[in-house]
Amino acid sequence: MEMGCMWMRRVRTSAVASFSLLSLHPPIPSSSSLSLNPSPPRSLPLFLPNRRSASASASASASSSPPPPPPLVSAGDGCPDLGGCEGSGIAARGPKVLLKGMRYAELEKWVQSQGYRPGQALMLWKRMYGNAIWAHSAEELHGLNKDFKKMLSERAELRALSFKEIRAAADGTKKILFSLEDGLLIETVIIPCDRGRNTVCVSSQVGCAMNCQFCFTGRMGLTRHLTAAEIVDQAVFAHRLFHDEVGSITNVVFMGMGEPLHNIENVIKAADIMVHDQGLHFSPRRVTVSTSGLVPQLKRFLHESNCSVAVSLNATTDEVRNWIMPINRKYKLSVLLQTLREELRHKNNYKVLFEYVMLAGVNDSFEDAKRLIDLVQGIPCKINLISFNPHSGSKFKPTPEEKIVEFRNILAEGGCIVFLRLSRGDDQMAACGQLGKPGAREAPLLRVPPQFEMALNAAI
Numbered sequence: 001m002e003m004g005c006m007w008m009r010r011v012r013t014s015a016v017a018s019f020s021l022l023s024l025h026p027p028i029p030s031s032s033s034l035s036l037n038p039s040p041p042r043s044l045p046l047f048l049p050n051r052r053s054a055s056a057s058a059s060a061s062a063s064s065s066p067p068p069p070p071p072l073v074s075a076g077d078g079c080p081d082l083g084g085c086e087g088s089g090i091a092a093r094g095p096k097v098l099l100k101g102m103r104y105a106e107l108e109k110w111v112q113s114q115g116y117r118p119g120q121a122l123m124l125w126k127r128m129y130g131n132a133i134w135a136h137s138a139e140e141l142h143g144l145n146k147d148f149k150k151m152l153s154e155r156a157e158l159r160a161l162s163f164k165e166i167r168a169a170a171d172g173t174k175k176i177l178f179s180l181e182d183g184l185l186i187e188t189v190i191i192p193c194d195r196g197r198n199t200v201c202v203s204s205q206v207g208c209a210m211n212c213q214f215c216f217t218g219r220m221g222l223t224r225h226l227t228a229a230e231i232v233d234q235a236v237f238a239h240r241l242f243h244d245e246v247g248s249i250t251n252v253v254f255m256g257m258g259e260p261l262h263n264i265e266n267v268i269k270a271a272d273i274m275v276h277d278q279g280l281h282f283s284p285r286r287v288t289v290s291t292s293g294l295v296p297q298l299k300r301f302l303h304e305s306n307c308s309v310a311v312s313l314n315a316t317t318d319e320v321r322n323w324i325m326p327i328n329r330k331y332k333l334s335v336l337l338q339t340l341r342e343e344l345r346h347k348n349n350y351k352v353l354f355e356y357v358m359l360a361g362v363n364d365s366f367e368d369a370k371r372l373i374d375l376v377q378g379i380p381c382k383i384n385l386i387s388f389n390p391h392s393g394s395k396f397k398p399t400p401e402e403k404i405v406e407f408r409n410i411l412a413e414g415g416c417i418v419f420l421r422l423s424r425g426d427d428q429m430a431a432c433g434q435l436g437k438p439g440a441r442e443a444p445l446l447r448v449p450p451q452f453e454m455a456l457n458a459a460i
């Protein structure tokens with residue numbers, strides 16, 4: 001899933017004609033083909049998608065070469081291969097432990113194991129994650145005991161990422177490139193909004209195994225999961241690099257490179273660290289983990305975390321979803337939606353966010369809108385309509401803006417809470433679905449169902 005600041009308009013049934021801009025939301029879109037005007041009072045809105053991928057230009061520097069990805073799609077039914085690197089990643093750097101890979105209780109235990117008091121763990125935690133310090137080295141740990149700092153510099157590593165460069169889009173969205181200990185590259189997006197709501201869109205994997213057909217990241221295949229430390233450090237870097245320029249980073253979306261719930265262990269841990277009230281202290285409602293629909297992992301996440309969930313839906317029939325999101329061949333729409341219906345009964349005041357990337361002639365018909373209303377019945381939810389962000393090699397075209405608005409109006413009249421998300425950062429391939437850069441081996445594009453060939457070939 002991916003990044004950039006986004007503008008959303010919330011539409012209520014009773015206010016279909018006069019939309020009010022309620023909030024600027026930070027996910028990830030871009031839509032170069034739509035004339036997205038970021039000035040608020042416009043009659044027609046725009047959007048953004050849910051995941052990020054990197055773009056071709058995004059990675060001139062990213063050309064450095066991830067190892068060849070494992071196969072993305074099984075030879076059999078086309079379902080993504082979810083095996084392979086479960087639990088992989090780097091939890092330590094040589095003989096040093098990575099402190100950002102620890103929950104607070106783990107840090108406290110480790111500090112005690114080194115012969116120091118638990119109180120020093122708290123002081124360390126606050127300097128790594130708060131007090132406008134966001135320490136990346138022992139030298140920045142002002143006020144800590146000298147021996148304790150010496151021990152940390154010898155046995156621990158505070159930083160999990162190496163900063164490479166920032167690419168700034170014309171709309172203020174920034175894409176940050178980081179290199180990992182093993183030389184791989186990831187991308188993180190900062191989406192500033194003028195209402196003080198600044199979002200960081202973090203990656204959870206190098207590449208992605210899901211092979212969603214509309215996503216540039218999906219072309220990469222999966223190289224490996226990120227560790228919890230590598231995920232958390234993206235949020236820390238966002239504070240360090242941009243706090244003075246844009247103010248506090250208020251929201252986190254796991255919509256960058258990767259399917260977060262494919263790396264659920266590290267994602268749950270990273271989210272726990274991010275919401276700790278003595279550290280980064282993000283509100284759980286402002287930490288959103290997006291998924292393409294891994295049902296067992298989704299259930300687990302809803303049980304174990306209070307953070308928010310977004311589901312990348314993007315189709316109203318299994319026929320279309322099987323094609324554009326192969327994970328649907330394993331977990332059908334009915335199974336995914338029934339799971340949400342049942343699990344959300346046990347949550348108070350909790351809404352899932354459905355993301356719906358509008359693809360011309362594929363999922364944007366009047367019938368799709370009607371079916372979508374029926375599909376989400378009984379699920380406390382909001383729906384984000386996102387304009388498709390074209391990228392090289394893509395067969396899809398964005399739905400025209402006026403048609404998106406019609407689609408939105410149908411949903412609103414049907415009682416849905418709908419947002420139109422404005423794409424951000426597309427000129428730097430920082431928008432939704434544009435992150436990353438495929439290597440020499442790309443994930444396969446799937447056969448286009450005959451009934452959609454004409455729509456894909458049609459000029460808009």
Ligand code: SF4
Binds near residue numbers: 208215291
């Ligand atoms: S391939 Fe699918 S799951 Fe993976 S990053 Fe892209 S949209 Fe998200």
